[in-house]
Amino acid sequence: MRLNPVAPEIIPHQASEDIVVDGVLIEKGSTLYGSVGAVFANPENFPEPEKFIPDRFMKNGEYVHDLRVCSFSVGLRYCIGKQIAIEEQFIFATNIVREFRLVRTSGNMDIAEDLSMRFPKHSMMRFERRRSN
Known part of the structure; x- marks a missing residue:
């Protein structure tokens, strides 16, 4: 599901108030697009992100859930x-x-x-x- 999500990877949001992020003003009402695919493909999140490595989710022989694998979205818009x-x-x-x-x-x-x-x-x-x- 991380390598090949079945649903569209873009999640639109709207800013509910003015906010500054990394020195950039995002005005209230602006549409923002979050990309689940960008999270899944980021090597800071998953070293060698293009490879299928199931062991990255195992610790001591047990599956460990990784919050960055959010195929069903997160927060209020969780599937x-x-x-x-x-x-x-x-x-x-x-x-x-x-x-x-x-x-x-x-x-x-x-x-x-x-x-x-x-x-x-x-x-x-x-x-x-x-x-x-």
Whole structure:
């Protein structure tokens, strides 16, 4: 979800009052755009941000949540469907992994960019049923 967020990465906000940030005046009513993608791709937040390194979220063999991974946004605009989405994703993924072995038959995992979703550009997969023991 950090490397390939499925939702748009731009989060618009509006300044509710005049404020100075790093010497720059932001006037009340100004529209500001936050970029979740910029947080995810910042090497200060994630060394080698372009690489998939699951161990960066592990400590002593346990998963450690990182607040900078905010795929469902943060604060007042936090996605109300987050818990359902995570549970559904977990159930779907565990059932797929338990029942099938996924084999890429062609293409690669380069990402195609769409206005609302990200997915592999040209990749064909085959689901092979696992044998029961």
